[in-house]
Amino acid sequence: LLQCFMLNGVVFMFSLLLFDWVIVPIVMLVAPSETSHWIDMMLTAVFRVRWVLPLYLISRLLNVFWYQEIADLVYKSVRRSRSRSPATSVSELIADIIYSVIVQCVFLVQASLVGLVPVLGYPMQMVHMALVYSLYAFEYVWMNQGQGVVRRVALMHYNWAYFAG
16 A cells, blocks of 8 residues: 555656646746747657656556555455455466556547547546446456456446446
8 A cells, every 4th residue: 555655646746746846837937938838838748758658557557456455355354255266377367457457548548539529528528437437446346256357348338327327
């Protein structure tokens, strides 16, 4: 839990705050006023691509393992046993988690693109985000029940109205 807080709360959040509140204002002070808007856009884009995106991906991957560890402990204490097959190998578990992260990233990109549609984009984006958050909420329970990522996505597909809220 402390590792998760240090990565997400300290490293990730501190770097964002440092960029937004220190680096950008200093650059805007020394930049010529006619080009400051473009400099701000370029600096932000470079920062997001070169720092935020890689840090987010690393954070997301590590958080999956840390959150799974927390979910395992809670599931064991509530159920007093695990339903996941002991024959599940580490490589199968890692492959399942990586595939799940890819599915979530694709769904987030899809939600962002849907948000660009005029008039109906915002409501459709909210439904997509509700589905993503539902997947986040239920995924660890389903993993502990031994359900693979294909089954988890199928559950979301067949019960989308329930998960959309």
